[in-house]
Amino acid sequence: MNPIIKSILSPKFIFATIRVMTPILYPAIGVAITALAGSINIALEGIMLMAAFTGVMVSGFTGSLWLALFAGVAAGVAMAAILGYFHLQLKADIIIAAIALNMFASGMTIFLLYVFAHDKGTSSSLKSLVFPSLDIPLLKDIPVVGPMLSGHNILTYFVFIAVIVFYYLIYKTPLGLRIRAVGQNPDAAESVGINVKRVRLYSLLLSGFFGSFGGLYLAMGYVSWFSRDMTAGRGFIAIAASSLGGNLPLGTFLGSLLFGIVNAFAIFIAPLKIPSEFIQSIPYLTTVIVLAIYSINKSRKVKREVSE
Amino acid sequence: MGTILSLKNIVKVYPNGVVANKGINIDVQENTIHAIVGENGAGKSTLMKIIFGEEIPQEGEILYKGKKVKIHNSLEAIAMGIGMIHQHLMLAPDLTVAENIILGEEPVKWKLFLDSKKILKKTEEACKEFGFEVPLNKLVKDLPVGIRQRIEILKVLIRNAELIILDEPTSVLTPQETEVLFKSLKELKAKGKTIIFISHKLKEVKVIADRVTIIRDGKDIATEDASKLTEHEIAELMVGREISFERIPEAEKTGEAYLKVNGLNYINEENLHVLKNVSFEVRRGEILGLAGVEGNGQTELVEILTGLREATSGHIFLGEREITGFTPRDIRELGVSHIPEDRMENGVAEKSTIQENIIVDRYYKKPFARGMVLDWKKITEHSEELIKQFKILAQSSKTPVSALSGGNIQKVVVARELSSEPKLIVADQPTRGIDVGSEEMVHELLMNARDNGIAVFLVSADLDEILKISSRILVIYNGEIVAEFDSPAKVTQEQLGPYMLGVKRDKH
Numbered sequence: 060m061n062p063i064i065k066s067i068l069s070p071k072f073i074f075a076t077i078r079v080m081t082p083i084l085y086p087a088i089g090v091a092i093t094a095l096a097g098s099i100n101i102a103l104e105g106i107m108l109m110a111a112f113t114g115v116m117v118s119g120f121t122g123s124l125w126l127a128l129f130a131g132v133a134a135g136v137a138m139a140a141i142l143g144y145f146h147l148q149l150k151a152d153i154i155i156a157a158i159a160l161n162m163f164a165s166g167m168t169i170f171l172l173y174v175f176a177h178d179k180g181t182s183s184s185l186k187s188l189v190f191p192s193l194d195i196p197l198l199k200d201i202p203v204v205g206p207m208l209s210g211h212n213i214l215t216y217f218v219f220i221a222v223i224v225f226y227y228l229i230y231k232t233p234l235g236l237r238i239r240a241v242g243q244n245p246d247a248a249e250s251v252g253i254n255v256k257r258v259r260l261y262s263l264l265l266s267g268f269f270g271s272f273g274g275l276y277l278a279m280g281y282v283s284w285f286s287r288d289m290t291a292g293r294g295f296i297a298i299a300a301s302s303l304g305g306n307l308p309l310g311t312f313l314g315s316l317l318f319g320i321v322n323a324f325a326i327f328i329a330p331l332k333i334p335s336e337f338i339q340s341i342p343y344l345t346t347v348i349v350l351a352i353y354s355i356n357k358s359r360k361v362k363r364e365v366s367e
Numbered sequence: 368m369g370t371i372l373s374l375k376n377i378v379k380v381y382p383n384g385v386v387a388n389k390g391i392n393i394d395v396q397e398n399t400i401h402a403i404v405g406e407n408g409a410g411k412s413t414l415m416k417i418i419f420g421e422e423i424p425q426e427g428e429i430l431y432k433g434k435k436v437k438i439h440n441s442l443e444a445i446a447m448g449i450g451m452i453h454q455h456l457m458l459a460p461d462l463t464v465a466e467n468i469i470l471g472e473e474p475v476k477w478k479l480f481l482d483s484k485k486i487l488k489k490t491e492e493a494c495k496e497f498g499f500e501v502p503l504n505k506l507v508k509d510l511p512v513g514i515r516q517r518i519e520i521l522k523v524l525i526r527n528a529e530l531i532i533l534d535e536p537t538s539v540l541t542p543q544e545t546e547v548l549f550k551s552l553k554e555l556k557a558k559g560k561t562i563i564f565i566s567h568k569l570k571e572v573k574v575i576a577d578r579v580t581i582i583r584d585g586k587d588i589a590t591e592d593a594s595k596l597t598e599h600e601i602a603e604l605m606v607g608r609e610i611s612f613e614r615i616p617e618a619e620k621t622g623e624a625y626l627k628v629n630g631l632n633y634i635n636e637e638n639l640h641v642l643k644n645v646s647f648e649v650r651r652g653e654i655l656g657l658a659g660v661e662g663n664g665q666t667e668l669v670e671i672l673t674g675l676r677e678a679t680s681g682h683i684f685l686g687e688r689e690i691t692g693f694t695p696r697d698i699r700e701l702g703v704s705h706i707p708e709d710r711m712e713n714g715v716a717e718k719s720t721i722q723e724n725i726i727v728d729r730y731y732k733k734p735f736a737r738g739m740v741l742d743w744k745k746i747t748e749h750s751e752e753l754i755k756q757f758k759i760l761a762q763s764s765k766t767p768v769s770a771l772s773g774g775n776i777q778k779v780v781v782a783r784e785l786s787s788e789p790k791l792i793v794a795d796q797p798t799r800g801i802d803v804g805s806e807e808m809v810h811e812l813l814m815n816a817r818d819n820g821i822a823v824f825l826v827s828a829d830l831d832e833i834l835k836i837s838s839r840i841l842v843i844y845n846g847e848i849v850a851e852f853d854s855p856a857k858v859t860q861e862q863l864g865p866y867m868l869g870v871k872r873d874k875h
Contacts, residue, residue: 231480233473240459240470247457251471251522252442 080319104294139267450528656837
């Protein structure tokens with residue numbers, strides 16, 4: 060059998076899928092929460108970059124993984140808070156403010172990288188810590204399933220917990236109910252005394268929180284350094300993933316899984332004599348195609364509903 | 368029975384200089400249904416917003432249960448026991464009924480999670496207490512508007528409202544739903560609640576209200592027991608002049624057939640046969656009224672005539688020219704005007720200015736366009752002229768349409784459609800949701816158009832309107848023309864009724 064087909068059919072492929080899905084699923088949860096609240100955050104790209112950079116720097120200088128985690132999350136949440144301030148307090152358009160933040164994060168991390176690591180490309184001169192990988196007892200010894208599910212980074216296991224937290228938050232807590240109400244009809248929420256701005260701010264801060272983990276995983280799990288613009292559009296793919304899933308927990312997970320599979324596929328067919336530029340564009344091409352199919356279906360559905 | 372709410376000399380001036388309330392005095396007696404009527408833009412809605420804390424008056428006092436109060440926001444109003452049912456319902460479509468009712472004061476367990484059992488129990492209790500039946504576990508978006516309104520009322524009741532304000536509650540309801548609403552309101556009154564009912568449908572006011580206050584031009588004109596005033600008297604107080612409910616004078620001469628519709632069929636996406644072999648003619652100098660209960664194919668028919676929808680089969684002629692399948696612009700270029708049924712949806716662009724809305728059908732023509740550029744000076748002149756001619760109440764031609772009252776928005780649409788020198792006017796529900804004064808004006812304009820030899824096709828669910836201005840009447844039922852009346856002066860509502868309901872039919 061062709062070695063490439065063989066490798067795709069091996070447990071390694073599933074392992075890789077989960078591995079590359081992680082940094083999409085975290086920001087996708089963030090996007091979904093804000094989309095449900097009616098003020099979609101497209102600054103996850105910048106949030107992840109900031110968190111990744113901060114995590115690497117803090118771990119390199121302090122040698123503490125815990126401090127790196129806290130600092131990384133704080134940086135991501137701070138970015139979200141800035142977005143919230145611009146959008147909710149200063150009433151700026153959230154899309155424009157988010158684009159500004161994304162560009163700011165890209166430039167600022169490169170600048171600071173040069174200041175602290177004397178390099179405009181990567182932080183390899185600085186030794187970053189990584190989050191540990193876990194071999195799960197018993198599970199790791201099961202054939203086929205073991206190599207798929209065991210040995211992942213701890214943040215990868217956390218992302219599954221994050222999906223469950225997302226589910227409970229949205230469906231089982233008053234904040235979740237209010238987030239949904241605000242997203243569906245802000246006037247209705249306001250008329251029963253809900254502070255719409257505050258609910259939206261909370262949703263943005265939560266998106267910063269979840270997004271930060273995606274960034275930390277990229278720099279301190281997926282690899283062990285920070286490099287410029289290392290998010291490489293994952294914050295945008297996350298928007299596609301969550302909107303495919305209707306911004307709901309299971310859907311967001313499945314949407315991210317789809318992009319994980321496509322990404323893993325691109326990695327696995329790399330040895331073929333296909334130009335690597337083409338292979339690298341597969342995940343993005345998929346995004347475009349999937350979004351097109353999705354919106355065509357949606358507009359058909361709307362048409363049907365309208366004609367009723 | 369005391370006075371629950373007393374408004375003294377309320378004055379409200381909006382930042383843009385519009386004086387909405389010019390010293391209004393009203394006493395609302397406890398445990399009554401008090402109707403407040405007035406034309407669009409008379410200041411009813413502003414007054415209600417003041418009571419509910421959404422607007423703050425510059426002058427005047429509010430006494431609630433005998434105490435002087437200042438209401439700064441709607442939360443304070445709710446806390447005092449005032450509830451409001453807005454005209455546009457305030458519900459989240461993808462939440463369940465129970466969730467919508469409980470929203471904002473959700474019971475919590477373990478300090479963090481929603482207590483779904485308590486939510487259901489609390490909402491069930493409220494339903495039982497007030498005799499409201501609503502499907503608590505269904506999503507709001509799956510329910511008809513009548514039920515949604517009941518959910519709104521429950522929302523207010525569960526917050527212990529004693530004074531309930533309903534802002535034009537019947538404007539979105541079918542006659543059957545209206546009846547159900549009125550029954551509920553009477554039950555609420557029997558349970559000791561006080562209800563303020565905003566409306567400009569005088570028939571309903573007579574049916575439901577104990578007391579009625581008439582507001583005109585920001586002032587309260589009269590407050591009376593509803594039983595002491597006739598509909599006609601209320602209407603005249605509202606408008607401030609005599610109003611005629613009589614038929615308009617007949618046309619002097621009618622010309623040849625101008626719009627000819629031949630064997631029109633329309634089958635929609637659901638494979639429903641919405642229009643069945645519809646044929647008719649509209650002559651120059653007549654108003655052909657199409658009567659029928661809404662949803663019997665009128666919307667589709669009008670959209671096909673104006674090019675917004677394509678017929679499945681059949682032919683349409685303007686004069687000798689076949690226009691089947693023409694685009695809306697082609698049809699408009701041939702002199703067809705369209706006053707659409709839903710003015711906010713198809714009549715105007717809400718956020719654009721009056722002048723922008725007026726030129727949407729002529730911006731590309733001289734003198735408004737000079738080559739690639741618009742001549743804004745000419746556009747403003749033209750719009751100011753129309754504003755004057757059609758008595759549109761607005762600050763200037765650059766006022767956004769969204770700042771106008773419903774009646775004035777309709778006047779903008781009518782001004783545009785009648786000033787384009789039409790040969791055929793298709794008027795779909797031209798007076799829906801506007802007050803008697805504006806209604807009369809629209810009727811007069813259509814009559815003038817008729818007398819100038821224009822063919823007018825009037826579609827209306829309002830039988831009074833059909834009988835008042837039509838030269839001939841057709842009745843549509845289930846997509847078919849089932850009756851024709853050539854001399855409407857002799858026709859009564861009772862005669863039309865059986866045809867509209869499909870009990871009787873003349874044509875096959």
